[in-house]
Amino acid sequence: MLDFPNSIRYPSIMEKEIVDFLIIGSGVAGLRAAIELAPYGSVLVVTKDRPTESTTEYAQGGIAVALSDEDEIGIHYEDTLRTGDGLCREEAVRILVEEGPERIIELISWGAEFDREGTKLDFTLEAAHTRRRILHAHGDATGREIVRVLLGKVSFLPSVKTYPFTFTIDLIVRDGECHGAYILRGKELISLFAKATILATGGAGQIFSRTTNPLVCTGDGMAVAFRAGAIIEDMEFVQFHPTSLYCPLAPQFLLSEAMRGEGAILRNINKERFMEDYHPMAELAPRDVVSRAIISEMVKVRSDYVYLDLTHLRKEFLKSRFPRIYSTCLQYNIDITKELIPVSPAAHYIMGGVGTDIEGATNIKGLYAAGEVACTGVHGANRLASNSLLEGLVFGARAGRVALRSPISNEQLIASSKEITHNSSLPGLAPRSGAGITHHFSIPDHEEIRRELRKVMWERVGIIRCEKSLRYAKERLAGWSFILDETFLTRRELELKNMLTVAGLTTEAALLRKGSVGAHYRSDYPERGEGWKRHITWRKEGKELLYEVVV
Ligand code: SIN
Numbered sequence: 001m002l003d004f005p006n007s008i009r010y011p012s013i014m015e016k017e018i019v020d021f022l023i024i025g026s027g028v029a030g031l032r033a034a035i036e037l038a039p040y041g042s043v044l045v046v047t048k049d050r051p052t053e054s055t056t057e058y059a060q061g062g063i064a065v066a067l068s069d070e071d072e073i074g075i076h077y078e079d080t081l082r083t084g085d086g087l088c089r090e091e092a093v094r095i096l097v098e099e100g101p102e103r104i105i106e107l108i109s110w111g112a113e114f115d116r117e118g119t120k121l122d123f124t125l126e127a128a129h130t131r132r133r134i135l136h137a138h139g140d141a142t143g144r145e146i147v148r149v150l151l152g153k154v155s156f157l158p159s160v161k162t163y164p165f166t167f168t169i170d171l172i173v174r175d176g177e178c179h180g181a182y183i184l185r186g187k188e189l190i191s192l193f194a195k196a197t198i199l200a201t202g203g204a205g206q207i208f209s210r211t212t213n214p215l216v217c218t219g220d221g222m223a224v225a226f227r228a229g230a231i232i233e234d235m236e237f238v239q240f241h242p243t244s245l246y247c248p249l250a251p252q253f254l255l256s257e258a259m260r261g262e263g264a265i266l267r268n269i270n271k272e273r274f275m276e277d278y279h280p281m282a283e284l285a286p287r288d289v290v291s292r293a294i295i296s297e298m299v300k301v302r303s304d305y306v307y308l309d310l311t312h313l314r315k316e317f318l319k320s321r322f323p324r325i326y327s328t329c330l331q332y333n334i335d336i337t338k339e340l341i342p343v344s345p346a347a348h349y350i351m352g353g354v355g356t357d358i359e360g361a362t363n364i365k366g367l368y369a370a371g372e373v374a375c376t377g378v379h380g381a382n383r384l385a386s387n388s389l390l391e392g393l394v395f396g397a398r399a400g401r402v403a404l405r406s407p408i409s410n411e412q413l414i415a416s417s418k419e420i421t422h423n424s425s426l427p428g429l430a431p432r433s434g435a436g437i438t439h440h441f442s443i444p445d446h447e448e449i450r451r452e453l454r455k456v457m458w459e460r461v462g463i464i465r466c467e468k469s470l471r472y473a474k475e476r477l478a479g480w481s482f483i484l485d486e487t488f489l490t491r492r493e494l495e496l497k498n499m500l501t502v503a504g505l506t507t508e509a510a511l512l513r514k515g516s517v518g519a520h521y522r523s524d525y526p527e528r529g530e531g532w533k534r535h536i537t538w539r540k541e542g543k544e545l546l547y548e549v550v551v
Contacts, residue, residue: 014182015190016417018410019044019161021403022180022194024168024221027054028143028392029371029399030200031150032103036400038157044192045154046166046183048491049216052147055202055372056392058214059143060256060324061126062136063393064386065100068123071131073097080387083128083286084380085518086533087234092358092378096387096394103393104135112149113137125261126385128286134386139323140256146389167491168220171197171228171367172416177408178228178367179416184489191420193413196366196403199225199354200396203372204502206495208347208462209454212244212254218495219502221373225354226501230362232538233375233550234352235502236509236520239383240463241348242266242290245341246305250332252346255308255325257385260284262321264310266294267340269303288382288519291345291463298344307340345463349388351379351519352509355537360399366408370399377535381518449480450496453503461507466524470511477504509536512547 020041066076137145180193201221205213245253278293279285315337353375460473515529
């Protein structure tokens with residue numbers, strides 16, 4: 001983590017760098033975009049942690065693709081649309097399912113080793129899929145295998161450079177165009193100019209106190225894009241995964257849906273199976289249905305968790321099919337082959353994000369987005385399990401291709417770089433006299449605010465929402481809004497500012513949608529409500545937060 005003493009002197013002159021293409025984020029979408037761009041110029045991938053530290057790395061279940069003998073692209077398309085609950089952008093879904101097989105075959109040709117049954121690829125089942133179509137690797141380490149292959153490929157591309165532990169503070173916006181980003185690399189403040197900037201920063205699960213997402217998922221890409229004037233869309237749609245490990249001393253570790261795909265059963269704390277009472281697909285019902293059913297059982301029998309039961313499955317099968325989950329649970333004294341696993345839902349994936357077209361272009365010239373940070377509309381109101389790694393590959397490659405056509409010229413970048421000479425160009429840093437500025441940070445209660453924000457979001461803007469809970473959350477968030485006017489220079493504080501921005505947009509959107517669609521559930525409006533078939537978009541103009549409802 002980047003950290004500085006409480007008070008530090010920054011040079012008043014910013015360092016400058018110019019590259020052709022800047023990619024922010026090193027998960028599947030960012031790396032795939034880098035590979036696409038590599039033949040055409042210099043590519044810089046910046047990431048705030050280690051390059052392997054992304055949601056992709058932790059993805060267990062797998063990657064959905066219509067490649068099995070029993071499957072068809074059209075069926076994958078239908079399953080995605082049905083799960084998206086009427087709000088998918090059909091064109092984006094078509095692209096995902098049609099281009100998916102090609103992207104996977106390419107990945108295999110680059111060395112990805114997906115699990116096989118004999119010589120044939122082995123496909124598993126997850127919720128709301130009508131076919132076994134989920135590829136997996138090393139049992140439950142699919143994301144890690146994909147990162148291994150993509151990072152390996154990138155390491156052989158001389159035009160691609162990576163800056164790890166580099167935080168993107170804000171985007172450089174000149175006359176409504178994106179010319180790169182202000183970054184913090186170690187103690188260096190750099191204005192980094194690029195003809196095209198691709199956001200691939202992943203999601204924002206950390207705004208909730210219960211989440212399956214790694215610590216890096218603080219909504220940074222969505223927040224910097226919003227501050228730059230980008231359109232942010234569908235923020236009310238947050239998917240909660242039904243089964244994350246619930247153990248006071250253990251991390252909130254994901255227990256893949258593939259476990260239920262292989263036959264795991266949910267039981268309440270009285271050990272009674274309950275999912276059959278809630279949905280004909282029982283444990284494999286859509287995630288929002290399973291998550292709400294779990295909450296309902298927890299309330300009914302007054303518990304903080306339910307159980308996931310795999311004890312009826314063969315021990316050797318479980319150890320080889322879920323090796324990472326088996327060994328992690330064992331570390332916390334749970335032998336999944338013999339014992340019930342305590343689980344509860346947790347925030348998992350945000351369907352909303354930076355609005356893009358089907359190529360990955362945003363409303364700001366020179367700015368593109370791909371993967372979870374983006375909202376192409378491919379997931380609608382609820383994402384079909386294991387579609388997101390595929391989304392990263394398909395739309396990462398597309399964003400790379402469209403970035404090649406960025407209208408920003410080298411001359412414009414050079415002119416911009418001449419204008420930006422002082423760190424006061426960074427929004428929020430007031431100009432000071434003298435050779436440098438003294439910036440005091442680590443206001444003592446920031447960690448407390450972060451904890452409270454996550455708790456408020458989980459309790460009031462979580463799986464079940466209502467006007468009262470949302471208004472309460474809005475009020476609490478407003479109490480911390482002074483943070484939005486600050487420019488910080490530590491990772492924790494920059495993250496907090498971004499989390500507050502994303503939490504605010506999620507709460508506002510959830511308030512505005514008076515109805516229940518997909519993963520957004522309002523107990524005071526359990527029906528879809530009138531005019532539900534619309535998307536809510538957000539944009540910042542000066543200090544104003546503007547929204548628009550797009551049918
Ligand atoms: C899981 O393995 O359950 C997660 C898969 C996903 O969210 O796509």
